[in-house]
Amino acid sequence: MAAPDSSSAPKEPFQDPNDVEIVPDDAPYSGEDPAFLTETDAASSTQSLSSSVLSYQYENGRRYHGFREGEYIAPNDDREQERMDLHHHIYRIAVGGDLFRAPVDLNKARVLDLGTGTGIWAVDVADEYPGATVIGTDLSPIQPGWVPPNCFFEVDDFESDWGFSRPFNFIHGRTLAGSVRDGPRLCQQAYSNLQPGGWFELADFLGDEFFSDDGTLQNAPSLVEWARLNTEAFHRFGKEIGIAKDYKKHIIDAGFKNVREEVYKVRTFLTVIFA
Ligand SMILES: C[S@@+](CC[C@H](N)C(=O)[O-])C[C@H]1O[C@@H](n2cnc3c(N)ncnc32)[C@H](O)[C@@H]1O
Known part of the structure; x- marks a missing residue:
């Protein structure tokens, strides 16, 4: 259980994410409005839906995010969205149907994804816990418009300084391997944006190697080589694909107590850690 110093909790008044201004844009794919993209990390990146957020990048027939262009390697098009949704179901099946593993009470909770x-x-989560307020953030505004009334989405870079108006009871991150440049900082920001007694959960796959129970992995040398090269590519990119192995250390170093790591065997390895 995390017990951050309550005096360090953000104190600004809560602003309903529904109040975020939507800026109309006549040419959403024009690539104009570069000022938004060059904004420094020192400021909060939570912004209204300006044109640059929708200035998606296109390469080899795939569509990529526009905000903080180049920070994330995977596309955000329909094909990728189907893949992400499939993974949602794989995670749930792997952990017996749960949406999360931390023993947190979400009644009236503030939740960040x-x-x-x-x-x-x-x-x-918003559907299952109507008393909770759930905020999801991402570089890409690809979330649906019709959502439960207690669910809100914001375009934000979780590697920038967080500017949330109030602390959360539960912070969750799933499949962020290959997306995190600074794991210790991510965990520190989670720690300082939680209420005392709040919980932080990271669920991820071990992306840097494959395993086999019966030694048959040695019959798949190309797969092993692919994993090695993939790991090296992510390393050069500056965001480790095998970061799940380091989550526990980063979480403990950030000051969390009651840290628990669960490892599930699925088609590739999956780690759930909560604190
Ligand atoms: C593999 S997807 C996982 C999506 C979701 N967590 C799930 O499990 O269904 C990774 C997501 O992280 C987002 N992402 C990557 N880097 C980010 C950053 N610095 N700030 C905010 N979102 C980021 C990507 O845009 C992408 O939607």
Whole structure:
């Protein structure tokens, strides 16, 4: 259980995410409005839906995010959204149907989902816990418009300084491997944006190697080589694909107590850690 110093909790008045101004844009794919993209990390990046957020990048027939262009390697198009939603179901099946593993009471809780993707987890949590307020953030505004009234989405970079108006009771991040440049900082920001007694959960896959129970992995040398090269590519990019192995250390170093790591065996390895 995390017990951050309550005096360090953000004190600004709460602003309803529904009040975020939507800026009309006549040419959403024009690539104009560069000022938004060059904003420094020192300021909060939570912004109204300006044109640059929708200035998606296109390469090799795939569509990529526009905000903080180049910070995330995967596309955000329909094909990728289907993949993310499929993974949502794989995670749930792997952990016996749960949406999360931390023993947190979400009745009236404030919940943050980092890198929410299609928002499928946030929507399911908001549906299942109507008393909770769930905020999902992502570089891409690809979440649906019709969502439960207690579910909100914001365009934000979780590697920038967080500017949330009030602390959360539960912060969740899933499949962020390969998306995190500074793991210790991510965990520190989670710690200082939680209420005393709040919980932080990261669920991820071990992306840097494959395993086999019966030694048959040695019959798949190309797969092993692919994993090695993939890991090296992410390393050069500056965001480790095998970061799940380091989560526990980063979480403990950030000051969390009651840290628990669960490892599930699925088609690739999956780690859930909560504190
Ligand atoms: C593999 S997807 C996982 C989506 C979701 N968490 C899930 O489990 O269904 C990773 C998501 O993280 C988002 N992302 C990557 N880097 C980010 C950052 N720095 N700030 C916010 N979102 C980020 C990506 O845009 C993408 O939607």
